[in-house]
Protein backbone atom coordinates (compact mmCIF):
# COMPACT_ATOMS: atom_id res chain seq x y z
CA UNK A 385 0.00 0.00 0.00
CA UNK A 386 2.68 2.43 1.09
CA UNK A 387 4.97 1.29 -1.70
CA UNK A 388 2.31 2.01 -4.32
CA UNK A 389 1.70 5.41 -2.73
CA UNK A 390 5.38 6.25 -2.92
CA UNK A 391 5.65 5.12 -6.51
CA UNK A 392 2.71 7.37 -7.41
CA UNK A 393 4.63 10.33 -6.09
CA UNK A 394 8.08 9.42 -7.32
CA UNK A 395 8.09 7.71 -10.69
CA UNK A 396 10.84 5.11 -11.14
CA UNK A 397 13.05 7.35 -13.31
CA UNK A 398 12.89 10.38 -10.99
CA UNK A 399 13.36 8.09 -8.01
CA UNK A 400 16.61 6.78 -9.38
CA UNK A 401 17.86 10.30 -10.14
CA UNK A 402 16.74 11.39 -6.67
CA UNK A 403 18.57 8.45 -5.07
CA UNK A 404 21.66 9.15 -7.14
CA UNK A 405 21.69 12.79 -6.09
CA UNK A 406 21.27 11.83 -2.45
CA UNK A 407 23.96 9.15 -2.58
CA UNK A 408 26.31 11.67 -4.20
CA UNK A 409 25.70 14.14 -1.36
CA UNK A 410 26.24 11.47 1.31
CA UNK A 411 29.54 10.57 -0.34
CA UNK A 412 30.72 14.15 -0.86
CA UNK A 413 29.89 15.18 2.71
CA UNK A 414 31.49 12.00 4.03
CA UNK A 415 28.32 11.40 6.06
CA UNK A 416 27.84 8.33 8.26
CA UNK A 417 24.56 6.54 8.99
CA UNK A 418 22.92 8.19 12.01
CA UNK A 419 19.75 7.51 14.01
CA UNK A 420 16.17 8.07 12.88
CA UNK A 421 16.86 7.78 9.14
CA UNK A 422 19.42 10.61 9.19
CA UNK A 423 22.93 10.67 7.89
CA UNK A 424 25.29 12.79 9.98
CA UNK A 425 28.74 14.24 9.91
CA UNK A 426 30.98 17.29 10.11
CA UNK A 427 31.93 19.63 7.29
CA UNK A 428 34.22 22.58 7.95
CA UNK A 429 33.76 21.81 11.68
CA UNK A 430 29.98 22.21 11.40
CA UNK A 431 27.83 19.26 12.58
CA UNK A 432 25.02 18.39 10.16
CA UNK A 433 22.14 15.98 9.61
CA UNK A 434 21.05 14.94 6.15
CA UNK A 435 17.84 13.14 5.22
CA UNK A 436 15.98 12.14 2.06
CA UNK A 437 12.20 12.11 2.40
CA UNK A 438 10.52 9.93 -0.18
CA UNK A 439 6.89 10.56 0.75
CA UNK A 440 5.25 13.96 0.36
CA UNK A 441 6.87 16.41 0.72
CA UNK A 442 9.61 14.70 -1.33
CA UNK A 443 13.01 16.29 -1.07
CA UNK A 444 16.45 16.41 0.47
CA UNK A 445 16.79 17.99 3.88
CA UNK A 446 20.02 19.31 5.34
CA UNK A 447 20.19 20.64 8.88
CA UNK A 448 23.39 22.36 10.00
CA UNK A 449 24.17 23.34 13.58
CA UNK A 450 25.27 26.93 13.97
CA UNK A 451 26.13 29.32 16.76
CA UNK A 452 23.26 30.85 18.73
CA UNK A 453 21.25 33.16 16.49
CA UNK A 454 22.55 31.63 13.23
CA UNK A 455 23.26 35.02 11.72
CA UNK A 456 24.96 33.57 8.65
CA UNK A 457 21.59 32.17 7.56
CA UNK A 458 20.63 35.49 5.99
CA UNK A 459 23.68 35.33 3.73
CA UNK A 460 22.69 31.77 2.73
CA UNK A 461 19.18 32.80 1.97
CA UNK A 462 20.25 35.56 -0.42
CA UNK A 463 22.79 33.37 -2.16
CA UNK A 464 20.36 30.52 -2.75
CA UNK A 465 17.28 32.33 -3.95
CA UNK A 466 19.40 34.25 -6.47
CA UNK A 467 21.28 31.27 -7.88
CA UNK A 468 19.05 28.19 -7.78
CA UNK A 469 15.42 29.19 -8.19
CA UNK A 470 14.56 26.10 -10.28
CA UNK A 471 14.97 23.33 -7.71
CA UNK A 472 12.56 24.68 -5.08
CA UNK A 473 15.33 25.43 -2.60
CA UNK A 474 14.38 26.94 0.72
CA UNK A 475 16.55 28.13 3.58
CA UNK A 476 15.18 28.55 7.06
CA UNK A 477 16.72 28.99 10.47
CA UNK A 478 15.96 28.96 14.15
CA UNK A 479 18.17 29.71 17.16
CA UNK A 480 20.43 26.68 16.68
CA UNK A 481 20.13 25.41 13.11
CA UNK A 482 20.09 26.42 9.51
CA UNK A 483 17.86 24.27 7.32
CA UNK A 484 18.29 23.70 3.63
CA UNK A 485 15.46 22.06 1.75
CA UNK A 486 15.84 20.90 -1.87
CA UNK A 487 12.42 20.03 -3.35
CA UNK A 488 13.64 18.58 -6.58
CA UNK A 489 17.29 17.52 -6.61
CA UNK A 490 16.73 16.02 -10.09
CA UNK A 491 16.65 19.53 -11.53
CA UNK A 492 20.22 20.12 -10.47
CA UNK A 493 23.16 18.10 -11.74
CA UNK A 494 24.92 16.33 -8.88
CA UNK A 495 27.95 18.53 -9.53
CA UNK A 496 25.83 21.67 -9.09
CA UNK A 497 24.19 20.33 -5.96
CA UNK A 498 27.48 19.34 -4.37
CA UNK A 499 28.84 22.80 -5.23
CA UNK A 500 25.76 24.46 -3.70
CA UNK A 501 26.08 22.52 -0.46
CA UNK A 502 29.83 23.18 -0.40
CA UNK A 503 29.17 26.92 -0.70
CA UNK A 504 26.70 26.63 2.16
CA UNK A 505 29.30 25.18 4.44
CA UNK A 506 31.81 27.81 3.33
CA UNK A 507 29.44 30.63 4.30
CA UNK A 508 28.76 28.85 7.55
CA UNK A 509 32.50 28.50 8.32
CA UNK A 510 32.87 32.29 8.00
CA UNK A 511 30.73 32.80 11.09
CA UNK A 512 32.19 29.90 13.05
CA UNK A 513 35.15 29.83 15.47
CA UNK A 514 38.17 28.38 13.70
CA UNK A 515 38.99 25.80 16.35
CA UNK A 516 38.68 22.07 16.05
CA UNK A 517 36.47 20.12 18.45
CA UNK A 518 34.32 23.12 19.38
CA UNK A 519 31.93 22.29 22.24
CA UNK A 520 28.47 23.82 21.72
CA UNK A 521 27.80 23.78 25.46
CA UNK A 522 30.90 25.28 27.11
CA UNK A 523 32.17 26.91 23.85
CA UNK A 524 35.69 25.58 24.47
CA UNK A 525 37.66 23.86 21.74
CA UNK A 526 39.63 20.69 21.11
CA UNK A 527 37.67 17.89 22.74
CA UNK A 528 34.19 18.22 21.18
CA UNK A 529 32.90 14.95 19.69
CA UNK A 530 29.98 14.57 17.26
CA UNK A 531 26.79 13.55 19.10
CA UNK A 532 23.25 13.00 17.83
CA UNK A 533 20.01 12.77 19.81
CA UNK A 534 16.99 12.24 17.53
CA UNK A 535 16.88 15.36 15.30
CA UNK A 536 19.60 17.22 17.26
CA UNK A 537 23.27 17.24 16.36
CA UNK A 538 26.26 18.94 17.98
CA UNK A 539 29.89 18.53 18.90
CA UNK A 540 30.15 18.29 22.68
CA UNK A 541 33.12 17.72 25.01
CA UNK A 542 33.07 14.68 27.35
CA UNK A 543 32.53 16.83 30.48
CA UNK A 544 29.49 18.64 29.08
CA UNK A 545 28.17 15.35 27.66
CA UNK A 546 28.36 13.71 31.09
CA UNK A 547 26.52 16.69 32.62
CA UNK A 548 23.79 16.48 29.95
CA UNK A 549 23.38 12.74 30.48
CA UNK A 550 23.15 13.27 34.22
CA UNK A 551 20.49 15.94 33.66
CA UNK A 552 18.53 13.60 31.39
CA UNK A 553 18.59 10.84 34.03
CA UNK A 554 17.36 13.14 36.81
CA UNK A 555 14.64 14.66 34.60
CA UNK A 556 13.53 11.15 33.64
CA UNK A 557 13.49 10.10 37.28
CA UNK A 558 11.35 13.14 38.20
CA UNK A 559 8.98 12.52 35.28
CA UNK A 560 8.52 8.87 36.30
CA UNK A 561 8.37 9.32 40.07
CA UNK A 562 5.81 6.98 41.57
CA UNK A 563 4.23 5.87 44.81
CA UNK A 564 2.63 2.49 45.33
CA UNK A 565 -0.04 4.21 47.47
CA UNK A 566 -1.76 5.35 44.26
CA UNK A 567 -2.95 1.74 43.81
CA UNK A 568 -5.58 2.55 46.45
CA UNK A 569 -7.26 4.74 43.82
CA UNK A 570 -7.46 1.89 41.32
CA UNK A 571 -11.02 0.82 42.34
CA UNK A 572 -12.12 4.43 41.74
CA UNK A 573 -10.52 4.30 38.30
CA UNK A 574 -12.45 1.11 37.51
CA UNK A 575 -15.61 2.77 38.86
CA UNK A 576 -15.13 5.86 36.65
CA UNK A 577 -14.38 3.62 33.65
CA UNK A 578 -17.48 1.51 34.33
CA UNK A 579 -19.73 4.55 34.74
CA UNK A 580 -18.43 6.04 31.49
CA UNK A 581 -18.91 2.72 29.69
CA UNK A 582 -22.43 2.20 31.07
CA UNK A 583 -23.11 5.89 30.41
CA UNK A 584 -22.27 5.46 26.74
CA UNK A 585 -24.78 2.63 26.28
CA UNK A 586 -27.43 4.60 28.16
CA UNK A 587 -26.87 7.57 25.84
CA UNK A 588 -26.84 5.22 22.87
CA UNK A 589 -30.31 3.94 23.81
CA UNK A 590 -31.50 7.45 24.62
CA UNK A 591 -30.51 8.64 21.12
CA UNK A 592 -32.72 5.95 19.51
CA UNK A 593 -35.59 6.65 21.89
CA UNK A 594 -35.31 10.38 21.28
CA UNK A 595 -35.18 9.95 17.49
CA UNK A 596 -38.04 7.43 17.78
CA UNK A 597 -36.41 5.03 15.34
CA UNK A 598 -34.38 1.82 15.37
CA UNK A 599 -31.97 3.04 12.74
CA UNK A 600 -29.80 6.13 13.14
CA UNK A 601 -27.17 7.11 10.59
CA UNK A 602 -24.12 9.00 11.80
CA UNK A 603 -21.13 10.00 9.70
CA UNK A 604 -18.21 7.65 10.41
CA UNK A 605 -16.05 10.58 11.55
CA UNK A 606 -18.58 11.44 14.27
CA UNK A 607 -18.70 7.79 15.41
CA UNK A 608 -14.91 7.70 15.64
CA UNK A 609 -14.83 10.98 17.54
CA UNK A 610 -17.37 9.74 20.11
CA UNK A 611 -15.49 6.45 20.45
CA UNK A 612 -12.23 8.28 21.00
CA UNK A 613 -13.70 10.73 23.55
CA UNK A 614 -15.33 7.98 25.59
CA UNK A 615 -12.21 5.83 25.24
CA UNK A 616 -10.18 8.71 26.60
CA UNK A 617 -12.58 9.23 29.51
CA UNK A 618 -12.13 5.54 30.40
CA UNK A 619 -8.44 5.06 29.66
CA UNK A 620 -6.97 8.33 30.93
CA UNK A 621 -7.98 8.27 34.64
CA UNK A 622 -7.09 4.58 34.92
CA UNK A 623 -3.80 5.17 33.12
CA UNK A 624 -2.87 8.14 35.34
CA UNK A 625 -3.55 6.19 38.54
CA UNK A 626 -1.50 3.23 37.38
CA UNK A 627 1.29 5.44 36.01
CA UNK A 628 1.59 7.26 39.35
CA UNK A 629 1.64 3.93 41.20
CA UNK A 630 4.70 2.85 39.20
CA UNK A 631 3.24 -0.61 38.59
CA UNK A 632 3.63 -0.36 34.81
CA UNK A 633 7.40 -0.20 35.33
CA UNK A 634 7.30 -3.50 37.24
CA UNK A 635 4.93 -5.62 35.18
CA UNK A 636 4.06 -5.58 31.49
CA UNK A 637 2.04 -2.44 30.56
CA UNK A 638 0.13 -4.52 28.00
CA UNK A 639 -0.94 -7.04 30.67
CA UNK A 640 -2.15 -4.17 32.88
CA UNK A 641 -4.18 -2.66 30.04
CA UNK A 642 -5.80 -6.00 29.20
CA UNK A 643 -6.59 -6.65 32.88
CA UNK A 644 -8.11 -3.16 33.31
CA UNK A 645 -10.29 -3.60 30.21
CA UNK A 646 -11.42 -7.03 31.42
CA UNK A 647 -12.53 -5.37 34.68
CA UNK A 648 -14.03 -2.17 33.28
CA UNK A 649 -16.04 -3.52 30.34
CA UNK A 650 -18.16 -6.12 32.23
CA UNK A 651 -18.47 -3.69 35.16
CA UNK A 652 -19.81 -0.96 32.87
CA UNK A 653 -22.27 -3.41 31.33
CA UNK A 654 -23.36 -4.54 34.79
CA UNK A 655 -24.11 -0.92 35.70
CA UNK A 656 -25.91 -0.39 32.43
CA UNK A 657 -28.05 -3.46 32.81
CA UNK A 658 -28.79 -2.59 36.48
CA UNK A 659 -29.95 0.82 35.25
CA UNK A 660 -32.21 -0.77 32.61
CA UNK A 661 -33.76 -3.03 35.23
CA UNK A 662 -34.24 -0.10 37.59
CA UNK A 663 -35.81 1.96 34.83
CA UNK A 664 -38.26 -0.83 33.92
CA UNK A 665 -39.11 -2.11 37.42
CA UNK A 666 -38.13 0.56 39.93
CA UNK A 667 -35.85 -1.97 41.70
CA UNK A 668 -32.10 -1.90 41.88
CA UNK A 669 -31.09 -5.56 41.55
CA UNK A 670 -27.39 -6.22 40.84
CA UNK A 671 -27.88 -10.00 40.91
CA UNK A 672 -30.49 -9.88 38.16
CA UNK A 673 -28.34 -7.37 36.28
CA UNK A 674 -25.38 -9.79 36.44
CA UNK A 675 -27.53 -12.60 34.98
CA UNK A 676 -28.74 -10.27 32.23
CA UNK A 677 -25.25 -9.33 31.01
CA UNK A 678 -24.56 -12.52 29.06
CA UNK A 679 -27.73 -12.48 26.95
CA UNK A 680 -27.15 -8.74 26.46
CA UNK A 681 -23.64 -9.42 25.20
CA UNK A 682 -24.70 -12.34 22.99
CA UNK A 683 -27.93 -11.04 21.51
CA UNK A 684 -26.88 -7.65 20.30
CA UNK A 685 -25.21 -8.71 17.10
CA UNK A 686 -22.09 -7.84 15.16
CA UNK A 687 -22.53 -4.07 15.02
CA UNK A 688 -22.55 -3.75 18.82
CA UNK A 689 -19.70 -6.23 19.17
CA UNK A 690 -17.70 -4.16 16.69
CA UNK A 691 -18.38 -0.95 18.64
CA UNK A 692 -17.29 -2.64 21.84
CA UNK A 693 -14.09 -3.78 20.22
CA UNK A 694 -13.43 -0.25 18.90
CA UNK A 695 -14.05 1.21 22.38
CA UNK A 696 -11.81 -1.34 24.02
CA UNK A 697 -9.07 -0.47 21.51
CA UNK A 698 -9.53 3.30 21.99
CA UNK A 699 -9.67 3.11 25.80
CA UNK A 700 -6.85 0.55 25.95
CA UNK A 701 -4.74 2.60 23.51
CA UNK A 702 -5.15 5.81 25.53
CA UNK A 703 -4.38 3.90 28.71
CA UNK A 704 -1.31 2.22 27.21
CA UNK A 705 0.09 5.60 26.13
CA UNK A 706 -0.63 7.07 29.58
CA UNK A 707 1.03 4.35 31.67
CA UNK A 708 4.18 3.97 29.63
CA UNK A 709 7.45 5.12 31.13
CA UNK A 710 8.28 8.68 30.05
CA UNK A 711 11.50 9.05 28.12
CA UNK A 712 13.26 12.40 28.28
CA UNK A 713 15.23 13.21 25.18
CA UNK A 714 18.88 14.03 25.63
CA UNK A 715 19.26 17.74 24.90
CA UNK A 716 22.24 18.66 22.79
Ligand SMILES: [Zn+2]
Pocket residue numbers: 519520521522523524540541542543544545
Ligand atom coordinates in the same frame (compact mmCIF):
# COMPACT_ATOMS: atom_id res chain seq x y z
ZN1 LIG B 1 31.95 21.40 26.83
